Amino acid sequence: MKLALAHDWLNQIGGAENVLEELVAMFPGAPVFTTIYGPAQMPPAYRQWDIRASWLNRAPAVHRHHQPYLPLYPAAVRSLDLAGFDVILSNKSGFIHGLKHSAGQLHICYCLAPTRYVWTYGEYARREGFGRWLGAVIGPVINRLRQWDYRAAQPTPPAGGQGVDHFIAISKDIQQRIKTYYKRESVIIYPPVNTGRFQPVDNPAGDYYLVVSRLIPYKRIDLAVQAFSRLNKRLIVVGDGRDRAQLESLAGPSVEFKGRLPWDEVVALMANCRAFLFPGFEDFGIAPVEAQAAGRPVIALAKGGALDTVLDGETGLFFHEQSVEALIDAITQFERFSFDPAAARANAERFSIGRFRRELGQFVAEKWGEFNRSI
Numbered sequence: 436m437k438l439a440l441a442h443d444w445l446n447q448i449g450g451a452e453n454v455l456e457e458l459v460a461m462f463p464g465a466p467v468f469t470t471i472y473g474p475a476q477m478p479p480a481y482r483q484w485d486i487r488a489s490w491l492n493r494a495p496a497v498h499r500h501h502q503p504y505l506p507l508y509p510a511a512v513r514s515l516d517l518a519g520f521d522v523i524l525s526n527k528s529g530f531i532h533g534l535k536h537s538a539g540q541l542h543i544c545y546c547l548a549p550t551r552y553v554w555t556y557g558e559y560a561r562r563e564g565f566g567r568w569l570g571a572v573i574g575p576v577i578n579r580l581r582q583w584d585y586r587a588a589q590p591t592p593p594a595g596g597q598g599v600d601h602f603i604a605i606s607k608d609i610q611q612r613i614k615t616y617y618k619r620e621s622v623i624i625y626p627p628v629n630t631g632r633f634q635p636v637d638n639p640a641g642d643y644y645l646v647v648s649r650l651i652p653y654k655r656i657d658l659a660v661q662a663f664s665r666l667n668k669r670l671i672v673v674g675d676g677r678d679r680a681q682l683e684s685l686a687g688p689s690v691e692f693k694g695r696l697p698w699d700e701v702v703a704l705m706a707n708c709r710a711f712l713f714p715g716f717e718d719f720g721i722a723p724v725e726a727q728a729a730g731r732p733v734i735a736l737a738k739g740g741a742l743d744t745v746l747d748g749e750t751g752l753f754f755h756e757q758s759v760e761a762l763i764d765a766i767t768q769f770e771r772f773s774f775d776p777a778a779a780r781a782n783a784e785r786f787s788i789g790r791f792r793r794e795l796g797q798f799v800a801e802k803w804g805e806f807n808r809s810i
Contacts, residue, residue: 436521436803438465443508443529445486446473446498450626450721451547455526457627458545459484461792462524468534470511473498489514505552506576509533509583513597522803525599530580533587538595541806543799545603545624548718549588549616553581588617601802603795605719606740624798625743627791628724630783633702635730635776641707643669643691644734644766647722650676654715655736655757660685662762670712673701705729710751710769713741714762720744723751728783730776734765744786748772750779 440462442455459467466485471492474482476499491497491511497504508530515534517523523540525531528547536542556577591598602621604610613621644663648654656672663670664687672682673693683692696704705711711726711733719740723733727744733751735741745751752772754765784790 436807437519438462438522438524438799439468439517439520440465441468441515441517441523441525441527441531441534443469443527443531444471444501445469445481445488446471446476446501448477450719451526451528452477453721454545454547454626457788457791458524458526461796468515468517468531470508470531471497471501487515505573506580509580509587521807522799524799530584530587532599533583533597535597536591536595538591538593539810540595541601541803542591542599543601543603543802544588544599545605545795546609546613546621547605547626548609549612550580550584553577553584554612554616585617588613588619590619600806601798603798606743608739608742609718622798624791624794625786626719626721627788628721628728628783628786630724630728630787632698633705633725633728633783635780636706639707639709639731639776641704641709643671643708644710644712645671645673645704645708645726645731646712647673647701647705647725648715650674650678650682652678654678656682656714657685658714658757658759658762659712660690661759662766663687663690665759666763666766668766671704671708673704702729705731710734712762713745714757716757717741724783724786727751727779730779732769732774732779734762734769744782746778746782750774750782 440458466487468487470489472486472488489511512530512533513535517536523536523542525544527544529550532544587597588599591600602613602619604613604621604623605626610621610623613619646656646659648656650656660682667689670690673696675694705726706729708731711731713723713733713735716739724744726733727750733745735745737753737755747753752765752769754761
């Protein structure tokens, strides 16, 4: 089969791009279709890929400020020419699942999330700090995009056009959202995590708890900073972002901000911490899996992807309300428990790169075989 990859945009690095890198490794030579591509914002290795961007890539300042072009993304996606490919594998969190294709092409969507900007715009606007006036202005546009997004997610019609033949979800939460918003069923194949980068150590030496995260509002690092400041317990925060100054203003002397660190230092901090903190609501969340791969337990909000990746009472503890008080209660409870590093490591292996490649490869091959026999 001749396969093409599709990705929403390539002007920033995050979890979606981690998945894309594995897809490129799985299907060498497959072109990557996308709306925009800013080489300066991406790792140098991407310049070796066959990346094919839409006309939107020529818009002024789009690589640095792509949000104002939101209403144009559906048209940009539809303009991509994927003729000649047997299978299209889209890696979606935005609009890329709405690409046009023929009835003789199989479209499999690896769904990182139904398009947040249209289905949970209010929540997205709050977490990004948008003002009320912007919501009032953009509301009608969001409604039209929601209608388009729903139609694009429906099964491919007999004559071809837009449509998704099969959805893959990255977690139980995303699986439920696909069903709620798109009325579609899906299977779960968890994203790949480089568990081999981390290893438990025999005697973790650290007296600290750890956060590794971008410092932006929805990550809710403020909960951890305030909780550990009140408890006067040591917390190390690794990462940077626009919230850093505000978080530092909330912090007591027991909280230390490290900024961005080289990977070997992050690995060492993971392996030696008392526990890893994960107070945000994430679709999946790679960092808690990495901590468990290092043999360390996780204290996490009982919501989103953490429900898939953390075993409550075995490889970590949950708290059930996004509040400082609930997190303090969880920390207090945590310190009365003991956790087995081997159990944490074994749980992390459920999300390894090898497992991802095996499961996704089998799914694509099986669905292509079924599709090929039906046409």
